[in-house]
Amino acid sequence: MFSDSRLQDYVAVVLGVFAALSPLWLDTNTNAMWSLIVLGVLVALCGIAQIARPTMAGIDYAMGLFGALLFISPWVMSYTAFSGASWTAWIVGVLSVVVAVAALPAMNTRMHGGGLATHH
Template identity: 65%
Template sequence: MQDIAAIVIGVFAALSPLWLDTNNAARWSLIVLGALIALSGLVHMFRPDFTMAEYAMGIFGVLLFLSPWVMNFDGLRGASWTAWVVGVLAVVVAVTAMPVMSSRMHGHGGLATHH
């Protein structure tokens, strides 16, 4: 479920310059980081054992959240809010996916539980 959410929000961010008022920095921040978020969800969907995809998704989400200030497009209301909301959602999706992976590893021959 988290993988599909990551793909949807990543594609949304990547395509958002089609309907948002952007400048060059906002356009490329949304396209590149949105595509990376979607790609990390796609990678994790097909390779659930590849936990680095979850960490990457969280990092891309943080970068997208910070991008309006770092790339100086915080004055573009639609592009900024899209970056902030999608960035937060990407981090939330990444964090919620991490316990699922941890429980899968423990349930299928991972670390032994102590009694």
């Protein structure tokens, strides 16, 4: 079941857990705390879903979306004054998007037989 999993799925779980737990050691307000927890859990769940079911292509897109939402959350949820929480959201958000994008070629290769199509 886990033999077909990709490294980026495990990285997504670590990133999500880090973001979700970061309010334990960061100075936050309510908006920052819940943004980091909810979006961090969603990123981690995307990674877990991809580990369990690597053929679910839509999960990579969802993870990218949650990463983008995490990145913009300091501005949208008005917690840019909390620099630790903001930087965590920005860094984990960008890394989540990068991991999601990096997973897409691997998904496409796996779904289409592992090679490039040739035109005759």
